[in-house]
Amino acid sequence: MHTVDGIGWGGPVDGMNDRQNPVRVLEDNKQNGYHYLRLFGNFFADVKILQNLTFRSNVGIDYGSNTSRNWQKKYQSGYLVNDVNRVINRQSNSVKTTWSNTLNYNLVMDKHRLDVLGGTEYYVEDFSEFMASREGYILEDPDYMYLDAGTGLKDNEGFGAKHVLLSYFAKANYSYLDRYLLSATLRYDGSSRFGENNRFGTFPAFSAGWRISEEAFIKNATSLFDDLKLRFGWGMTGNQEINNNAIYNIYLANYDFTSYDINGNKSGVLPSGVFLSQNANPDLRWEATSMSNAGIDFSFLNQKLYGSVDAYLKKTSDILLLPPYIGTLGEGGNKWVNGASMENKGLEIVLGHRGNINEDLKLDITANLDIVRNKVTHLPDEVVNAYGGDGRGQNILGRTLDSYFGYVADGIFRTQQEVDEHANQPGKGMGRIRFVDLNGDGVINDFDRTWIGVPIPKFTYGFNAAVNYKNFDLSFFLQGIGPVDVNNEFKIYTDFWSAIESSSNKGARLLDAWSPSNPNSDIPAASLTDDNWEARLSTYHIENGTYLKLRNAQIGYTFSKELLNKLKMQSLRIYVGGDNLGILYKSGSYTGLDPENPGFGYPNPLVVTAGVNVRF
Amino acid sequence: MKKIVENRYKIILMIWAMAMVSSCSNVLDVGPRGALNEDQVSNPEQAEGFVIAAYSQLGNDEMNRSFSMYQYGNVRADDAYKGGGGINDGDVFHFMETFTTSRPDQWNYDVMWYNIYVGIRRCNEGLRILDKFTEDEYPLVAVRKGELRFLRGYWYLMLENLFKNIPYIDEHVAVDDYKLVLNNEFTRDEILEKIAADFEYAVEVLPATQPQVGRANRIAAYAFLAKTRLFQAYEQSASHAVSNINPTRLEQVVAAADQVVASGYSLQPDFANNFLPGSYENGMEALISVQYSANDGVTSSGGGDTRGRVNFGDILTVPQGIGCCDFQKPSQTLVNAFRTNANGIPLLDNYNQQNVDFAIHTVDPRIDHTVSRPGAPWKYEPNRVVTTSWSRATAIYGTYNSMKENVSPDCDCFINIAPFFGNTKARIMMRYANVLLFKAEALIELGRQDEALPLINEVRSRAAASTERLVQANGQPTSNYAIDQYVPGENIVWNQENARKAMRFERRLELALEGERFFDLMRWGIADQTLNAFFNAERGTRSIYQGANFTKGRDEFLPIPQNQIFWSENRYVQNPGY
Structure with missing residues (x-):
């Protein structure tokens, strides 16, 4: 890490790659951080126009400011050298203003209850940012390194963005005897991000509920139910999360990439120009999601068992997308489009139990299980390849969004005979991964790819418990997911020498790589270059990401009143607990540390807390 | 009185609200920020x-x-x-x-x-x-x-x-x-x-x-x-x-x-002038060049630095002795191609049968403009002698380095783009010598090799005249130079086949490491x-x-x-x- 004097930074040596000394990078950047300031609040006026009719005007402001002063220090780390220090100041401001006006009408008449709301909302988001930097500081000291102390090159950047939403909406809730519940909403939302013809989207919704437990035929027959309610709902929502400039034809004067020293002056301000950066799409429209759900809420025997079951069908159409494009378009190929449509089907179950087993022992338990299935249902020609596939007919249609597309690995070659008998696979050899010749043409190439994984778990679940025994309390939360295909991107660092960044540190699994003296290993032989292209996305990298984790737990003790009275305290509790306490289960086939973060070599940080709660 | 005031507030509020409803959708006309449309350009x-x-x-x-x-x-x-x-x-x-x-x-x-x-x-x-x-x-x-x-x-x-x-x-x-x-x-x-x-x-x-x-x-x-x-x-x-x-x-x-x-346009009197920065850039032999610059207000590659539009394409070919990262290592075969016989003529057929030994053999002076080697000066600087430590993976790639695109580390055109080093020397896209050799090639393939001979010899005699800067600290030439024009009947039989061979060899020597060979x-x-x-x-x-x-x-x-x-x-x- 350091040179022999213990002060200078060590650099790469022969045979090592030319990456920076990580300790230097950490040390030289530890003073760099940022300050974030946020101020928000709202003013409103209420006017009672009639007994049941109220008008409210509300103005909300949310201001955020982010400032930072970062330095880049000089360094010499072997042959990696930076001989100029630099300070970079950044400042960004965002102002979000919401102005809403609503009329609210309430009516309670006998057994009827009606609540109607109508109004408008106007939302503006304004963002600006600038950066200023300067080089050349005599001291590398926080008290010295301000922009005006620099003597070298100056640079600056800036950026601005604005977008506006304007909505009209109406909502009505009606209930009869608190037994029959109806609600309807209509929104008419406009966004500055869409073209004139498609600025507004209409998004209706309604729901109905029937509290069966309030019906006489139940109430009179049994006291089993605390609550039993059937629900049904249908609604649409819109999404406009795209670039503010998405609909426009855009030419940019990006000085860095359009300037040129046409005069041969070698320095100074250069002549510069513009380039086409984006093509207009005046027909861009809101992405819309419609969702139908039916559910039941229940609670039995004074919450001995309570919970809910929901089934839903969610259809999203015209998904907004900035698709990659063919290379011949150069820089001018960007165009926002309305892409695929998809469908999510799901079932959500929540069960709970609350009860006192005896005077000293109390329990509160909930468990949940969610099941979702996703499928792309429509794929316009324009985006037929934007979601993966081979460009020859295999595409995402009918499959789960973001499914993996790649090669099928079939173990490794263990004998020369296996190598010889296999199809023509460039780079094949003993100890190398064998890829399946899916189309049987005797060559392993692009035509041998298929869909190799679904990135959505079969199910997810959680279990929450709180137990009180005398003065002790214990709570914990378990969370887990069922079988899911994850792309263990970190395997490229743990299983291969040369699939990426060779001559750098690798995982210990590589020590068990196949070799003639270790012929049973499933890890391919270490090689100087990735001739067999094992870094390609294949089933070798796709693993089962199932896990069950103890997300958090806490144990506490509350002191008795008698003791506290002597100490003149109202309450005193001591506790110890923690977050990310451990992976209780993961699939045996998962080779990394944490299947929740398959592209990351570090586990979630374990946090242990201990504390005392005192009230006087 | 109170009632009236209250009503006045109500009215103001209602107007306030109406103003918003009627202002309507033109508030949604928000043009792009910091961008232009086609009419504006x-x-x-x-x-x-x-x-x-x-x-x-x-x-x-x-x-x-x-x-x-x-x-x-x-x-x-x-x-x-x-x-x-x-x-x-x-x-x-x-x-x-x-x-x-x-x-x-x-x-x-x-x-x-x-x-x-x-x-x-x-x-x-x-x-x-x-x-x-x-x-x-x-x-x-x-x-x-x-x-x-x-x-x-x-x-x-x-x-x-x-x-x-x-x-x-x-x-x-x-x-x-x-x-x-x-x-x-x-x-x-x-x-x-x-x-x-x-x-x-x-x-x-x-x-x-x-x-x-x-x-x-x-x-x-x-x-x-x-x-x-x-x-x-x-x-x-x-x-x-x-x-x-x-x-x-x-x-x-x-x-x-x-x-x-x-x-x-014409050939530079000294071959070196094509590969030196400063007043030599955009010289008489450079028909068009890529212009590079520094201190020009450009923030390059990812915002990391403000050094300008330097030669990012060739930034990796700087040897370790003066920068990073020792890519583009001239091959032994290329170096051997510069060997000449006692008459100053390249070994057209068997140049690669033996590695050149600089202590014994004579070479074309263009080698010391093109390829650096341990023991020889870097870029015409007698006191800056290349060592094996300038090379990074010597067992794999040897100890030669490419010089034409590089500069002296003392030049203020040598720019640290940490951790790399670039330079602002204009890169010649088309050199007059290249055109002479295009013409020679066309003439030879047309069977008019006699007309091609003076063109090739023009290139060779300029090379022969380009030894002034190729000296060591003791004043001795960096290598033993021997180069001469082709003289039919004396050092070559100038038929179409030999002319073709000589022309192809000349292209290689003259344009080595300038992106033409493949x-x-x-x-x-x-x-x-x-x-x-x-x-x-x-x-x-x-x-x-x-x-x-x-x-x-x-x-x-x-x-x-x-x-x-x-x-x-x-x-x-x-x-x-x-």
């Missing part, structure tokens, strides 16, 4: 900007896709090894230089393809905008169109020589039709004809000199026209074999080259025999070539990037053999 002043932006792309390359063609013209040929930290440092270029593991899905081919089309699109956008103006509105419109067509020709020639079967798109193609333009719509000959048409247009409208040094002029256009016609003369079969050498095209090469020869071999149809002989010669000492093999009919061109076949919805056809 469609005027003569902004149209100039499209031309500048098109030139800008010449210098918008970077280490992994160098427009100097050092990877594709030198490393891929027998002139240089990839270099760097090891065989896997930039492994895609190792696959490329050994051919057997080269794949259509290598990212480096895709980024090269894309970034050349960025250059083409900038030209096409500029031409589309310029078409809106008359000469009255915009007096320079024809000249600027000529410059854009020159640049478009430059990009297409680069692309055509890399990939062969390419989609050709001009300014008249609608955006939505781009992906429908196929890569087998035109033959190589037809595409070269279109490229030649761009240069012919440029020749018609460009002035002989331009007031600004960076702009293309008529002479540069003639030079590129000669180059295009020369490639076009060697007609290729579908499997890249030379099927015919077209004499009409050769005549066109001679005609275009004659225009360059008749211009005010494309020369491809044009001549001898890439397979030359490179396989090279692998056989070097395999014993250079382990990187253990499995190397050039497959005739495939490796003359890169594969069409798999990614582009994908985005074409499988309309593009892969090159043969891949």
